[in-house]
Amino acid sequence: MSNRANGWLRGTIVRKSGVSTASSTRTSTPQIQSTSTTVFGGGVKDASGRTSEYFSMEDQCPVCKSDRYLNPKLRLLVSACYHKMCESCIDRLFTLGPAPCPICGKILRKLAFTPQTFEDLGVEKEVAVRRRIAKEFNKRREDFPDLHAYNDYLEEVEDITFNLINDIDVAETEARIVQYRQENAALIELNIQREEQYAQYLKEQEDFERQEREQRAAELRRAEEEEREEREKGRREIIDKLETSDKDAIKLVARSRLEAMRRASARSTSSGNVLQSSSRLLRSRAAQSTVVPDVPHVPLQDNWYAYEDMFTLRDNYDDPASEAVRRDREGIMRAGGYRVEQAWERALRCAVAGLEIMPLEGLHSTASDPAAVPGAGGDVVMASA
Amino acid sequence: MTADIASPAAESSTAVRTTLYEASTQYRHWRYSLEQLAHTRAALNTAAVSAIQEAFESDEPGSSSSVSFLNADEEHLLVKLYVGKISQLCGHFRFPEEVEATAVTYLKRFYLKNTVMDWHPKNVMLTALFLATKTTNHPISLEAYTSHIPKTAPSDVLDLEFLVAQSLGFDFAVWHAHRSLWGLWLDVQSLPDAPLDDLRASYDTALKYVRASRLTDAELVYTPSQIALACLSLASPSLASTWVRSKFPDPEITDPPVLGVIEPIKTLILADGSPPEVEAVREVDRRLKLCKNPEKVVGSKAYLKKREEEERKADEKRRRKADVIKRAMEDGDPFGSELAGRTALDDDDDDDED
Numbered sequence: 001m002s003n004r005a006n007g008w009l010r011g012t013i014v015r016k017s018g019v020s021t022a023s024s025t026r027t028s029t030p031q032i033q034s035t036s037t038t039v040f041g042g043g044v045k046d047a048s049g050r051t052s053e054y055f056s057m058e059d060q061c062p063v064c065k066s067d068r069y070l071n072p073k074l075r076l077l078v079s080a081c082y083h084k085m086c087e088s089c090i091d092r093l094f095t096l097g098p099a100p101c102p103i104c105g106k107i108l109r110k111l112a113f114t115p116q117t118f119e120d121l122g123v124e125k126e127v128a129v130r131r132r133i134a135k136e137f138n139k140r141r142e143d144f145p146d147l148h149a150y151n152d153y154l155e156e157v158e159d160i161t162f163n164l165i166n167d168i169d170v171a172e173t174e175a176r177i178v179q180y181r182q183e184n185a186a187l188i189e190l191n192i193q194r195e196e197q198y199a200q201y202l203k204e205q206e207d208f209e210r211q212e213r214e215q216r217a218a219e220l221r222r223a224e225e226e227e228r229e230e231r232e233k234g235r236r237e238i239i240d241k242l243e244t245s246d247k248d249a250i251k252l253v254a255r256s257r258l259e260a261m262r263r264a265s266a267r268s269t270s271s272g273n274v275l276q277s278s279s280r281l282l283r284s285r286a287a288q289s290t291v292v293p294d295v296p297h298v299p300l301q302d303n304w305y306a307y308e309d310m311f312t313l314r315d316n317y318d319d320p321a322s323e324a325v326r327r328d329r330e331g332i333m334r335a336g337g338y339r340v341e342q343a344w345e346r347a348l349r350c351a352v353a354g355l356e357i358m359p360l361e362g363l364h365s366t367a368s369d370p371a372a373v374p375g376a377g378g379d380v381v382m383a384s385a
Numbered sequence: 386m387t388a389d390i391a392s393p394a395a396e397s398s399t400a401v402r403t404t405l406y407e408a409s410t411q412y413r414h415w416r417y418s419l420e421q422l423a424h425t426r427a428a429l430n431t432a433a434v435s436a437i438q439e440a441f442e443s444d445e446p447g448s449s450s451s452v453s454f455l456n457a458d459e460e461h462l463l464v465k466l467y468v469g470k471i472s473q474l475c476g477h478f479r480f481p482e483e484v485e486a487t488a489v490t491y492l493k494r495f496y497l498k499n500t501v502m503d504w505h506p507k508n509v510m511l512t513a514l515f516l517a518t519k520t521t522n523h524p525i526s527l528e529a530y531t532s533h534i535p536k537t538a539p540s541d542v543l544d545l546e547f548l549v550a551q552s553l554g555f556d557f558a559v560w561h562a563h564r565s566l567w568g569l570w571l572d573v574q575s576l577p578d579a580p581l582d583d584l585r586a587s588y589d590t591a592l593k594y595v596r597a598s599r600l601t602d603a604e605l606v607y608t609p610s611q612i613a614l615a616c617l618s619l620a621s622p623s624l625a626s627t628w629v630r631s632k633f634p635d636p637e638i639t640d641p642p643v644l645g646v647i648e649p650i651k652t653l654i655l656a657d658g659s660p661p662e663v664e665a666v667r668e669v670d671r672r673l674k675l676c677k678n679p680e681k682v683v684g685s686k687a688y689l690k691k692r693e694e695e696e697r698k699a700d701e702k703r704r705r706k707a708d709v710i711k712r713a714m715e716d717g718d719p720f721g722s723e724l725a726g727r728t729a730l731d732d733d734d735d736d737d738e739d
Contacts, residue, residue: 350613355610
């Protein structure tokens with residue numbers, strides 16, 4: 001959960017819904033060339049690394065009231081206090097240094113304006129806050145002794161985030177963040193490195209895959225080329241032979257056809273190698289992903305003596321009773337997982353089971369009383385796993 | 386199998402491990418001595434006779450003196466006849482051996498808890514066979530089953546089904562001698578010098594003896610492996626003893642005890658393993674018609690009386706229930722106060738069971 005949230009906040013996942021809201025008349029938002037020389041931070045990058053900006057025909061600068069009708073190049077930016085204003089207002093108000101926001105009066109700087117990604121500025125703020133928090137509160141499940149502690153931590157993070165978004169006890173919350181940062185500096189650093197490593201690993205994997213794909217495509221092209229050449233050559237040969245030799249024309253054609261076929265089959269086996277290598281790749285990846293060994297689950301463990309030492313099961317028997325099953329080449333009879341060896345084993349077990357049990361004698365034997373059998377209550381033990 | 390997994394823990398306690406067969410219900414609930422069998426049957430028979438006599442007397446005083454009741458042996462004879470009938474039916478339906486053997490076992494076990502004079506084996510046999518098809522995983526639809534048997538309605542089979550299952554104590558799993566014989570046939574091939582041709586012939590003969598053993602009480606006294614071994618021994622004594630010696634290679638004991646056990650089984654199969662004479666059974670059946678438990682014969686006075694009694698009880702129960710509900714309605718809570726309502730309704734569960 002937290003990993004996914006992190007990924008989304010780092011901007012690796014595209015979220016278009018904010019951009020193409022109902023009021024927007026354009027489905028795709030073009031990148032707008034900035035008229036300002038400022039390098040803007042913020043905004044959410046899409047997959048290609050570009051920042052898509054929110055843009056609508058009803059845009060109006062709340063400060064100078066100029067709108068898109070008057071100024072088609074109108075571009076609204078968002079301040080640190082989450083108020084919108086147009087670029088010309090920003091230039092006018094903040095070129096001479098820090099100045100109060102014309103709406104709320106907070107001291108702002110020109111550099112602190114960011115492009116708007118979402119129509120709703122609340123969302124804009126939340127995304128920014130979450131991104132900031134995620135950068136530092138990046139502990140993972142394995143950094144905690146148990147799930148409970150991890151959940152407490154997540155709860156705390158959510159608390160802080162909520163406070164920041166809704167401006168509740170900002171000073172105190174900031175203090176908490178600072179304290180956390182001091183306490184966990186090493187761990188934060190370590191987790192950042194881990195993230196980077198993972199990103200690096202993904203990138204390498206992707207590169208490798210791409211190379212493999214290209215290689216395969218090249219191989220295929222080459223094979224096609226060869227085939228075409230060979231066909232051409234074969235045709236020429238036939239014509240040559242027909243010209244020079246005096247043998248039967250049909251036979252000659254048939255023989256060269258045969259040769260061509262042989263060559264084609266040789267080619268197809270070599271192309272099989274390519275496929276094999278890619279399947280090997282897939283397998284190796286699967287092997288990497290399985291960390292936990294797959295131990296077969298044994299639901300019941302009991303302590304019965306099943307006469308194992310009384311018989312040995314052979315591989316094959318002369319057995320008319322199971323002949324039909326063993327003859328069944330398509331395996332229809334074995335479809336449900338039936339194995340004739342199991343039936344044999346059961347029969348063998350039955351043949352030796354209770355051979356030494358003496359029959360009861362007299363009127364007052366008690367063996368038919370269940371209590372007389374040791375462990376008759378069933379000493380089946382539920383598996384702990 | 387499971388034993389491989391359990392082995393580390395079991396290593397120390399090998400001596401006390403219970404064998405699989407001793408864990409089976411067949412060993413725990415359905416193992417008798419010959420004397421116990423005779424005693425059980427005799428006790429059932431006397432109890433039934435006295436109960437029926439009483440019923441006759443209450444029906445019509447003095448009428449029981451003229452009736453000649455069946456004795457335990459005659460009852461057993463009748464059951465044996467219907468054991469043979471199961472084989473015929475199975476041949477007709479082409480049921481596998483498993484079904485046939487299971488049904489036979491059910492029928493025999495049923496008549497160790499009930500008597501022929503209460504429940505006629507003809508119906509019980511049909512029910513036992515139908516139940517066996519289900520418990521051995523060879524189900525057949527009830528319509529297909531009854532339509533192939535003349536003069537049988539689905540209700541004849543189903544009415545007794547719960548009674549039969551209950552009498553069996555719901556012990557449906559049975560260890561059969563024919564499977565043991567199959568295992569013997571397989572394992573004999575592991576002997577160092579197994580003559581396969583002779584083997585096949587003796588296997589077929591032994592299988593015939595296994596089928597004959599179903600007509601006897603062998604399965605209620607001996608284990609299936611012993612019966613199978615006895616049958617093999619009847620077909621080929623040398624083969625059986627060679628196999629047994631390979632299983633118990635103890636130089637000090639010359640003859641493993643099993644060889645002693647199978648001798649009485651052989652005698653039993655040879656003596657009892659043939660279907661009873663039809664004439665004798667017909668005579669028994671004719672007498673059975675006269676001495677059936679009148680409470681279970683539709684139309685007789687005892688039957689009517691019993692129905693009346695049941696009716697009265699059910700009526701009383703219904704009235705009690707109505708009272709409870711009425712009182713609850715008057716109290717203003719249509720479901721009654723929770724606890725009182727529950728206890729009152731609980732004994733009405735079996736209201737319409739008959």
